[in-house]
Structure formats: C-alpha cells, structure tokens
Amino acid sequence: MFVSTATNGIDAKGRVSVPAGFRSNVSGGPFDGIYVWPSFDGPWLEGGGQALMDDYLDMIEGMDPYDDARQALEQSIFGAARTLSFDANGRITLPKDLAAHAGLDGKATFVGLGRRFEIWNPESYEKRAGSARAFAKENKLKLRRPRRVKEGEA
Amino acid sequence: MFVSTATNGIDAKGRVSVPAGFRSNVSGGPFDGIYVWPSFDGPWLEGGGQALMDDYLDMIEGMDPYDDARQALEQSIFGAARTLSFDANGRITLPKDLAAHAGLDGKATFVGLGRRFEIWNPESYEKRAGSARAFAKENKLKLRRPRRVKEGEA
DNA sequence: TTGTTTCCCATCAATTCCCATGTTATCCCA
C-alpha cells in the first residue's frame, strides 16, 4: 500500500523521482509506471497503480450505463488519466498541464493514502496537513472496526 | 498481540531494537517490519503491523469518499506513516522527524497495546503510566466482554 | 533545422547491509 509523504525536486525537464516505496508498490504490473490524473476536488493530482485502475473499472462497470455519476467518473478519471512510466532511475516526466493543475513548480510532495496517492504543491500540502491533523483528532471516533466475519468464527 | 513494555537505546544512526516479542508478532507478513506514525493526540508514536494497517484501510474505505473526516484521517494515518523494516538484528531506523515528534533522544519505550503499540520518551511515559493506572482503576467496570458477531449477522 | 522527448551515465548523500561484541536469559547435565 502507498504510505508516507515525501517531497522531491522537479528538474528543468519536468522530471521528478517517484518515492522508492511507491515504485516498489506498483512493480510487477503490466507496465513499469503509474497512472496520474487531476483531482476534480481541487488543485492536486491523484494517482495509483494498475490495481487501482482495475478497481475503478469494476466500480464503474457495476453502475448504470446512463448514470450521470458514471459518465462523470469515466471522463474525469479514465479520460483525464495519463500513464507515466519510470525512467531507469525511477523518475516520471510530469506533463505541463498536470503540473499546472496542481501548481507544481520546482518541488512536488507525494502523499501515500493506502490504495492511491496524491501529488501536491509542498506549500499547499503543508497548510492542508496541519488542519487535517486537528480534524483527524476530533473525528477519530468515526473509525469503526468493520465487523468482519472470519471463517469458522461463528 | 503486542504486550508488555520495554525500553531500548537509540544509537547515533537512529537505530533502535524492536522488542523481540513485537517482532515475532509481525513475522510472516509481506514485509519484515512495522508501520509507525506520529500520534495526532500527543507527543508519542503509534505503530502496528500489516494487519493493523489493513484494518485501518478497511475502516477508512468504509467511509463516504467525500467525508472531510475521511480525508483528514487518510492523510494523518497513511500520509504520515512510515514503513520501517528490520535489519538483520531486529532494529529499525527511526526517521528524525518521528523521533522529534515523540521527543526521543537516546532511549525509546515500546508499549504493547494489543493490536497496536506506542513508542514513548521513557520519562514522558513514566508520568503518563502513573495517571493511566489511576484512570484504569476508576474505569475497570467498563470492561465488558464483547458480543461475538455470528455468521450471517454482519 | 528546431524544439521536445527519451535514454544513458556520473555524482553525492543517505540508507542498508554485514560483521563483531557484550550481556542476559535459557538449557542441560552432573
């Protein structure tokens, strides 16, 4: 799973190293790289590996073909996503439009969120992370253990 | 399960031995190590094995995707967590920012709490352990055996 | 050509790996 946060530099060619932990998380897939698309919630990027895209595909295929939400998801995720493959040193080249959407300039912060990750402008992320911590503290009780029924545990 | 308390030294490289009982508790997972992140309740660290993180992932994925609390919890747990793998002698290397959050300097106290554990500055832990015992004494009547979830009842 | 993208190689720091050692707990046997 994608965990932890790391900030790496974007060089003059638009290249940025993907954190090693993220890379190992997607290794073994059909291509050596990640999927990235602009968040439709705000100025940052969303990303994941093949497994995440497969899951989204399953979700979407389970929806009604003419569901508005389905078409929005199809267009916003599959339509907007790019496949960014790693170079020999584990870097991707960020397309300019993606960098512009997230306001990336010189540095990029990768934030692991379990099954997916986000890419932020470091300053923007700092602001958000600070308030997120306080908010998480107030809302930690919303974390409810799913009632998982184990085999034989009747 | 993580039980008992142990204090180990942190060397100049930031390495600290994880208590043997904790290590055996996470052995057999997909990677040989633990997840550690700063508590958002105070100056100590929280940790656990792969099973704990899987549970958190289930809990969080069970929340509404646009719940603000979900996003805050995602960032504060997965975004802040590190995967710390054991070296050949069962040690982890504590990143500086984590050590700073918990005020760790030279020694670290591992406190087993069942499914997860905490890492404390030894002096801070001593202070808290005293008040925790008093609190437990006052609240011992709250300890109730949980009802087991039966097959099909979930 | 001209600009862009991809590939390859070099560098430096940080991290991990490996080996050595002290110390404590456990085991075995007389």
Place this chain on the structure above:
DNA sequence: TGGGATAACATGGGAATTGATGGGAAACAA
C-alpha cells in the same frame, strides 16, 4: 540444584548499496 554451556537479544561501527538528482547525447516530431 548449582554451574557451565548455549542460545537469544541488544548494541556498535565500517563497508557496500540504493535513492535522488544533474547533465549530455541520441531519437523523434514538427
């Protein structure tokens, strides 16, 4: 049950590897 042997655990330091980054050359497109 005492005592020695053995194994497990914690710790320290040096060497080797990995990770992030920068720049140039080659391939490609306009």
